[in-house]
Amino acid sequence: MTDRNDIEGLIGKVALGDRAALALLYDATSGKLFGVCLRVLTDRSEAEDALQDVYLRIWAKADQYTVTGHSPMTWLITVARNLAIDRLRAKKKNHVDLDSIGELVEKRPGPEAASIAVSEHRRISACFDELPPDRAAAVRAVYLDGATYQALADRFDVPLNTMRTWLRRSLISLKECLSR
């Protein structure tokens, strides 16, 4: 099992150009990062291309990891998610698979593998529980599936501006809850 310090140490070595360290980092984290890419892109081969880009990006930017102030997994997940979103946006402008959002709205998250930042996760889960369920689902769909305002407005059958106001209000409530 690779813990936070191990991953941080590996990122430090990658920053110095250590390829073996990148291979170890890949072995320790590619399952999670591939999961993130696959969730956004839904297509395995697209997600695999994205995953390769993710590790090239990590290779290129590892020397900047420390200035982000993030925990190692937060940084890696943020890199993976952003690259997957770039690909998704390039692939289909402002269009998201509505079925996957529909499914998400009904599905409660299952028992999660307690691999990263469990306490942080409990905190954000508790705050999501304070939101009306459809709004919590919308925020999750934006982060995990890369849904756009347009896709959400279509899904919930409301005008775009209403959707935006509604989501921004949810984000402000979320911030308030998380800062308590």
Add this chain to the structure above:
Amino acid sequence: MSDQRDVQEDEALAAEYVLRLLDAEAERVFELRLHSEPDLRALVRFWESEFASLAADVPEEAPSPSIRSKLLAELSGAETSPRRGWAWGWLSLSALAAFVVAAFLAFSPMLRGPAFDPTLHATLISADGAVHIEAGYAPNGNLFKVIPEQGAPAAGRDFELWVINANADAPVSLGVIPADRESLFEITPEIAALIDGGTLAVSDEPEGGSPTGAPTGAILATDEFFDAALFQAG
């Protein structure tokens, strides 16, 4: 600017930025603000970290084993590709002022760190020589590095970089740059596409950058991006 409404506005805006919900223009304006507003950077960090914990819900998946080998092959290739020598090619370009070459050689080691391998460069030197900025672009990761060698904006002013390309209707901002230290940042694929064949320019702008999205102050220097590989020996 510190009343509750503005604070909440920024909290939501930072979340939208992290979620990638802003359109290109709003994103650009937000990124300009990020340069000069530490509170906003803290909000971005806050949301990145909170949202990343949502990924705990995402099950791990095993990618095809070929991805790992392709990745490692690509990294070995990157390391053994010919890098040596290109800077020396500059010495034969007699048209260039000696101090430009000297500056270039002095800065090229920094531009070519292990994690940053630029292929396109630009050297900005103002007509009076007071401002000198080196820039390099690495397509691997769309990274852009800026080294302010000489000169600083006046009080209450900032230097802003622009990419000018026939394929873009107007100069595209790369943002305000710190004048006292080098910076390395990622640019969008859209802007990256304008660099090859494009021109880099630096303008003098109000603090925080041009309020209009187009250069408003004096253009201090411009330089066409050049391909370092063209000057490689052999």
